[in-house]
Amino acid sequence: xxxxxxxxxxxxxxxxxxxxxxxxxxxxxxxxxxxxxxxxxxxxxxxxxxxxxxxxxxxxxxxxxxxxxxxxxxxxxxxxxxxxxxxxxxxxxxxxxxxxxxxxxxxxxxxxxxxxxxxxxxxxxxxxxxxxxxxxxxxxxxxxxxxxxxxxxxxxxxxxxxxxxxxxxxxxxxxxxxxxxxxxxxxxxxxxxxxxxxxxxxxxxxxxxxxxxxxxxxxxxxxxxxxxxxxxxxxxxxxxxxxxxxxxxxxxxxxxxxxxxxxxxxxxxxxxxxxxxxxxxxxxxxxxxxxxxxxxxxxxxxxxxxxxxxxxxxxxxxxxxxxxxxxxxxxxxxxxxxxxxxxxxx
Amino acid sequence: xxxxxxxxxxxxxxxxxxxxxxxxxxxxxxxxxxxxxxxxxxxxxxxxxxxxxxxxxxxxxxxxxxxxxxxxxxxxxxxxxxxxxxxxxxxxxxxxxxxxxxxxxxxxxxxxxxxxxxxxxxxxxxxxxxxxxxxxxxxxxxxxxxxxxxxxxxxxxxxxxxxxx
Amino acid sequence: xxxxxxxxxxxxxxxxxxxxxxxxxxxxxxxxxxxxxxxxxxxxxxxxxxxxxxxxxxxxxxxxxxxxxxxxxxxxxxxxxxxxxxxxxxxxxxxxxxxxxxxxxxxxxxxxxxxxxxxxxxxxxxxxxxxxxxxxxxxxxxxxxxxxxxxxxxxxxxxxxxxxxxxxxxxxxxxxxxxxxxxxxxxxxxxxxxxxxxxxxxxxxxxxxxxxxxxxxxxxxxxxxxxxxxxxxxxxxxxxxxxxxxxxxxxxxxxxxxxxxxxxxxxxxxxxxxxxxxxxxxxxxxxxxxxxxxxxxxxxxxxxxxxxxxxxxxxxxxxxxxxxxxxxxxxxxxxxxxxxxxxxxxxxxxxxxxxxxxxxxxxxxxxxxxxxxxxxxxxxxxxxxxxxxxxxxxxxxxxxxxxxxxxxxxxxxxxxxxxxxxxxxxxxxxxxxxxxxxxxx
Numbered sequence: 047x048x049x050x051x052x053x054x055x056x057x058x059x060x061x062x063x064x065x066x067x068x069x070x071x072x073x074x075x076x077x078x079x080x081x082x083x084x085x086x087x088x089x090x091x092x093x094x095x096x097x098x099x100x101x102x103x104x105x106x107x108x109x110x111x112x113x114x115x116x117x118x119x120x121x122x123x124x125x126x127x128x129x130x131x132x133x134x135x136x137x138x139x140x141x142x143x144x145x146x147x148x149x150x151x152x153x154x155x156x157x158x159x160x161x162x163x164x165x166x167x168x169x170x171x172x173x174x175x176x177x178x179x180x181x182x183x184x185x186x187x188x189x190x191x192x193x194x195x196x197x198x199x200x201x202x203x204x205x206x207x208x209x210x211x212x213x214x215x216x217x218x219x220x221x222x223x224x225x226x227x228x229x230x231x232x233x234x235x236x237x238x239x240x241x242x243x244x245x246x247x248x249x250x251x252x253x254x255x256x257x258x259x260x261x262x263x264x265x266x267x268x269x270x271x272x273x274x275x276x277x278x279x280x281x282x283x284x285x286x287x288x289x290x291x292x293x294x295x296x297x298x299x300x301x302x303x304x305x306x307x308x309x310x311x312x313x314x315x316x317x318x319x320x321x322x323x324x325x326x327x328x329x330x331x332x333x334x335x336x337x338x339x340x341x342x343x344x345x346x347x348x349x350x351x352x353x354x355x356x357x358x359x360x361x362x363x364x365x366x367x368x369x370x371x372x373x374x375x376x377x378x379x380x381x382x383x384x385x386x387x388x389x390x391x392x
Numbered sequence: 393x394x395x396x397x398x399x400x401x402x403x404x405x406x407x408x409x410x411x412x413x414x415x416x417x418x419x420x421x422x423x424x425x426x427x428x429x430x431x432x433x434x435x436x437x438x439x440x441x442x443x444x445x446x447x448x449x450x451x452x453x454x455x456x457x458x459x460x461x462x463x464x465x466x467x468x469x470x471x472x473x474x475x476x477x478x479x480x481x482x483x484x485x486x487x488x489x490x491x492x493x494x495x496x497x498x499x500x501x502x503x504x505x506x507x508x509x510x511x512x513x514x515x516x517x518x519x520x521x522x523x524x525x526x527x528x529x530x531x532x533x534x535x536x537x538x539x540x541x542x543x544x545x546x547x548x549x550x551x552x553x554x555x556x557x
Numbered sequence: 558x559x560x561x562x563x564x565x566x567x568x569x570x571x572x573x574x575x576x577x578x579x580x581x582x583x584x585x586x587x588x589x590x591x592x593x594x595x596x597x598x599x600x601x602x603x604x605x606x607x608x609x610x611x612x613x614x615x616x617x618x619x620x621x622x623x624x625x626x627x628x629x630x631x632x633x634x635x636x637x638x639x640x641x642x643x644x645x646x647x648x649x650x651x652x653x654x655x656x657x658x659x660x661x662x663x664x665x666x667x668x669x670x671x672x673x674x675x676x677x678x679x680x681x682x683x684x685x686x687x688x689x690x691x692x693x694x695x696x697x698x699x700x701x702x703x704x705x706x707x708x709x710x711x712x713x714x715x716x717x718x719x720x721x722x723x724x725x726x727x728x729x730x731x732x733x734x735x736x737x738x739x740x741x742x743x744x745x746x747x748x749x750x751x752x753x754x755x756x757x758x759x760x761x762x763x764x765x766x767x768x769x770x771x772x773x774x775x776x777x778x779x780x781x782x783x784x785x786x787x788x789x790x791x792x793x794x795x796x797x798x799x800x801x802x803x804x805x806x807x808x809x810x811x812x813x814x815x816x817x818x819x820x821x822x823x824x825x826x827x828x829x830x831x832x833x834x835x836x837x838x839x840x841x842x843x844x845x846x847x848x849x850x851x852x853x854x855x856x857x858x859x860x861x862x863x864x865x866x867x868x869x870x871x872x873x874x875x876x877x878x879x880x881x882x883x884x885x886x887x888x889x890x891x892x893x894x895x896x897x898x899x900x901x902x903x904x905x906x907x908x909x910x911x912x913x914x915x916x917x918x919x920x921x922x923x924x925x926x927x928x929x930x931x932x933x934x935x936x937x938x939x940x941x942x943x944x945x946x947x948x949x950x951x952x953x954x955x956x957x958x959x960x961x962x963x964x965x966x967x968x969x970x971x972x973x974x975x976x977x978x979x980x981x982x983x984x985x986x987x988x989x990x991x992x993x994x995x996x997x998x
Binding site: 495496499501530531532533536537539540542543544546547548549550551 | 661672673738
């Protein structure tokens, strides 16, 4: 039986991995379609019907391209950079609860690779390591633009990690658990966390944009100033890894946002539906993915709507606006929590 | 199983710690340090201290070392820039360090007969237990640490401010 | 507790002054009570009260003195805040009953000191001092922490009482001794004792003079208080083992400190080496490791702190007005500023240990304590080395009474003259009535 459990886990890992990759792949397509839609263009439409095979063509092109490693570059680190970026992007998926339990042979299997009791911190740790991929890549290229991009990326990510951490702390104070599964289960029905933590939710979303280096915070790869930023010297599939990692990150961020603040696999009137448990679980998972796809769309929507920040504006926003607000949010949340528990008297 | 994991982690940890010292480029040193921190986090995991392991990664690998790397990249330190130290100094340093190592090793050789305290709770590393201990028994040091950090912060601001002269 | 009362008042020196005075008052309120707080993290006993009053008193004196150093209103707020934090650390170091608290206290005071040592940003020497102090201090902290970890590994507790119980049970593993050695090394560094003294001269010379004064008084007293407390409360059971180390270290420290001080022409450096020598004397109190030792340590710390703060106050004035701390600058001082010269002479005589000053009785009491315990050889070395000390402490006095061609007239305000008078008064009173302190606990 243990072997069967292991197989289920393995299947889950493979499934999560595949889904992440496929969604990331089609995000590249969606990105262009959304951009085209917002700018009143057609977008890619040659490869397959509606250009649906475009990502495959892009992937093929990436693989076929010539592999260039600059002669002055630090070869090992140059290769390590995109690897780390890709690896950290894929790692967070293991703690996200993709759905409720599936009952097979009277035994419940959770739709989550692993439910560690510090899941949210794990996600946070992986995000904080993710910056190394960019920094190492930027430094190893031995190129001034790359280095500038890398330095921008790291300072930006550190700055926004603080506000993000505080918004998570406020959330943890309301939920009382660090496990992502517990947090999602507490939101059953329509008790979604963004109703209780509206400010924290907003802060988290803003910081998620900064952490994934998405517009309007895409300074590290700002074409107008830095050619290509940290991946200026990269070509072929290593460049592909960097770009791909960004889309996977976006997918994961969307998943975390929907799990933390928008109920995860819960949906209103869940208990009104009279259906077998497994069916409800599958519906929940589908709804979770619908939410994720909405947030991916939201990411793109913002990218093609808002202009890019200037670098000092970005830092100003991070340190002078978001950080104080998030600390205030923590204080208020703490006070309210104590007040509701009756441990706080005026 | 966990013994094998322990030895793998330990070997990697010592290897990376040595590489921190021996690598020529400062950036490589920093990267080896980060690798070393990951191994230590692995040790924490073996001790069933998940919270500590993750926080170790977030704080050390994720924040402090990023700043470190950041600074080193900014200064663009290279192997050539490093000042050359005289051989005598190096020999002296090796002798001193070697003596300390000798003393530690010779003393710790007899250390294996310490019995493991059976009273220790294996669930100690869990967030809940840790929080309980931290906010009850170790309340005062915890609060005093905030004064420590505050003084470090004021100090950093003091040193970082521009001299108006 | 009392730490929080004043750690947040940093707006104005006056406010800090009253805050400190309040703290002193609350401190004495706890007199002769024996409380332990926060799960036995800190314990207030008379030893800790006397020492924390010394620290608070020294900071008050420092505050009175530093007025002439800080003209810049901007700077003083930051500095005072850090000084207050350092004081909190120091008080923790005098009253801890848990190794964790010791560590937190030491770190608080050390980090504040690293910053303050480097606080004169335009001076290269100050930067050097800060960096040196920081790098070496961080290393020493590492040793200390490693030692604490090993001790914890043996005893499974940070509590001093539990550790003492473990020690008295006997049959200690090797690991315990390694931990003890490492803790000893860390404490040696913080106290500025040979062979961990190399930072002292450079840091004392490079740091701004007011900060050096703080280091030489508050930090040193706190370091020795914690040193004594740790070894008396926890490791007294294995005294036979570490006392030999301390005897050698203290003898070498005294001799070396005094000998090195002889050849110094810079007064600041001279006081740095003399502080090493005094650390050697204070180590003797730890060797005694009983109540007598505690009393002599307290008396010594009071006498030494009072004299040093006076000496550094003088140095601040000297450096401010003449931009030098070379001993030649003292020439003819007795004729241009007779009153100041007399006060300074008393201070130096006290440091040298000549009657009827506090320094003499502190040394006398310390030596008799040790003789009563049978450490005659060590006391002979101590007496001989203080004879060397007499030479270099008297030399500046001789310089003051020499005529010189250059007229060095120091402008001294009434208030700072009053400050020197106060310091001198303390020294003389303690010299005539050492029982004020000795019989207090």
